[in-house]
Amino acid sequence: MKTRKAAKPDPPTQPPGPPSAGRKRVEHSKDKILTTTIELLYEAGLGLSIDEVSRRSGVAKTTIYRHWPVRSALILEACVKLTPEPRAPDHGSFAREIAELIETLAKVLRTARWTGVLPSIVDAAERDPAAARVFGQIQAGHAAPFREVIVRAQRRGELARQIDPDTMVATIIGPLFYRRWFSREPIDKAFTNLLIRQATG
Amino acid sequence: MKTRKAAKPDPPTQPPGPPSAGRKRVEHSKDKILTTTIELLYEAGLGLSIDEVSRRSGVAKTTIYRHWPVRSALILEACVKLTPEPRAPDHGSFAREIAELIETLAKVLRTARWTGVLPSIVDAAERDPAAARVFGQIQAGHAAPFREVIVRAQRRGELARQIDPDTMVATIIGPLFYRRWFSREPIDKAFTNLLIRQATG
DNA sequence: TTGCTACGCTACGGTAGCGTAGCGATAAGC
DNA sequence: GCTTATCGCTACGCTACCGTAGCGTAGCAA
Structure with missing residues (x-):
């Protein structure tokens, strides 16, 4: 989720994979926006502002609103990606x-x-x-x-x-x-x- | 925390302050402000606004700021009064x-x-x-x-x-x-x- | 090269909130 | 009844934020 280097073979099931050559620009900016939003969630909680996301991510505010119609939509989506999916072990004991x-x-x-x-x-x-x-x-x-x-x-x-x-x-x-x-x-x-x-x- | 009635003998722990013209008025407005603040805490959480406290309590915003220098001071004081002090029972069992x-x-x-x-x-x-x-x-x-x-x-x-x-x-x-x-x-x-x-x- | 789409930038309009100033009204305490 | 602290009211200035418009630009595919 941090590094966005090469890694040509795209893992099909993992959504936050690094944007490979074939990736569209859309996904690239959405990625940057979401990453920054999560980072801001850590710092400020749900009170974060879209302006701050724009400033810090370098993505224009207009672009953010092109992908998420309202503030809450972006924040909710970021919240969903926040916690990892834990798995149940199976040892027989x-x-x-x-x-x-x-x-x-x-x-x-x-x-x-x-x-x-x-x-x-x-x-x-x-x-x-x-x-x-x-x-x-x-x-x-x-x-x-x-x-x-x-x-x-x-x-x-x-x-x-x-x-x-x-x-x-x-x-x-x-x-x-x-x-x-x-x-x-x-x-x-x-x-x-x-x-x-x-x-x- | 509730009504502040007569109680002529001053509580000894509270510094009585200078025998000024309107002590009773002060306590009355502070009471109304705090009560309203707690009510708003129930509804909106810590995100409540001073303007709303003023509107709903009928106390002028300037008066609020005369008693609490900044927003956070009022809110913190209200939070302290929020939960009742529970007591430990003593039954011997x-x-x-x-x-x-x-x-x-x-x-x-x-x-x-x-x-x-x-x-x-x-x-x-x-x-x-x-x-x-x-x-x-x-x-x-x-x-x-x-x-x-x-x-x-x-x-x-x-x-x-x-x-x-x-x-x-x-x-x-x-x-x-x-x-x-x-x-x-x-x-x-x-x-x-x-x-x-x-x-x- | 052409054309399409996504993007960046600037500038808005609108809202909400914080905290303050000044002035007149009023109630408490003597 | 007089004094004075306190209050109400209106009007600010300031900041932050939301969400949008318009226009020009960069990437990308045919």
């Missing part, structure tokens, strides 16, 4: 899988830049239905791998079937999110270990 | 106390209007140190009763001493907050019961 998911999420919460933007989206979701839809998508993306691993473990008989998967997801992700955005305490090994014990015990 | 705290918080998260504003404050806290300080205060207020009940139970020997109170608070409040602001699933009896079982089991 619930304990290992849930541990991996917890450790991974913990690391993401410690380091990923988008974590600074999410409250802005949560806030918008409280009032704006469009933002709520986008946020619901992001949120579901976070919860899905946990849910999948839990359901699979229940099917295998590794986990009691009367446990509600969504509830269990909340008891795992909840404390992690709490530490990142609310109490702002460190998410260290001791903390993740406790969560793992609680989930597998 | 950890199970009963923690259950009461969980049920109470659950009900607050389901109904209290300030829950719609908090993401706005969390977001601001990500970038603005002043907002972070205010939010830290609010957050500590939420966690304190839980922490107190846990520490007391440990002193009484009702709870294992090697458990870190802050960690335990996270595992209780975290899932509740998660449901309110992230997954947006209902916080029902089944959910709180599970948390209570998890905390006391």
Whole structure:
């Protein structure tokens, strides 16, 4: 997503690939605009301005409005591209899988830049239905791998079937999110270990 | 924070200030301004405008600026008054106390209007140190009763001493907050019961 | 070369908000 | 009833931003 060098063989499934020779100008500018928008999201949250996107990206404001009819359209699209799609591991062992998911999420919460933007989206979701839809998508993306691993473990008989998967997801992700955005305490090994014990015990 | 009635004997902690001509008037307008500001916080979050406060409260904008030098000062003060100060119950039984705290918080998260504003404050806290300080205060207020009940139970020997109170608070409040602001699933009896079982089991 | 499309640039019109100035009105406290 | 701090009102100046218009230019394909 950063470098835009050669890389002739275009990966067909990855959208943000570098613009190869055959790429149209349109995609090139849209790319620059989106990249800058995401960068500004990191810094200013949803309050970013189109003028600033134009200034920093070097793309004329008129060009931005040629591709996105209104401000919110661009910002929503940038928000969708913000968080990576996590995947559910499949080791055949619930304990290992849930541990991996917890450790991974913990690391993401410690380091990923988008974590600074999410409250802005949560806030918008409280009032704006469009933002709520986008946020619901992001949120579901976070919860899905946990849910999948839990359901699979229940099917295998590794986990009691009367446990509600969504509830269990909340008891795992909840404390992690709490530490990142609310109490702002460190998410260290001791903390993740406790969560793992609680989930597998 | 509500009505400021007679109370002739001056509260000793508040510096009475110079015996000027219109102290009563000052407090009356400050009251109206703050009340309106909080109302607008509910509706628009931290993005509220001073002009709107003036319009809706009927207090002139100049008067607002006579009491608060800048916009942020008013908003921060309103934020501080936003959430009620919860108190820790003392029944002599950890199970009963923690259950009461969980049920109470659950009900607050389901109904209290300030829950719609908090993401706005969390977001601001990500970038603005002043907002972070205010939010830290609010957050500590939420966690304190839980922490107190846990520490007391440990002193009484009702709870294992090697458990870190802050960690335990996270595992209780975290899932509740998660449901309110992230997954947006209902916080029902089944959910709180599970948390209570998890905390006391 | 021609023609099409996307792009850059400048300049707008319009809105909203912050914070201030000046002046007359008014209510509190003596 | 007199004094004075406080308030309301109108009118600013300033900045930032949204979104658009018009016109000229650069890339690209036939």
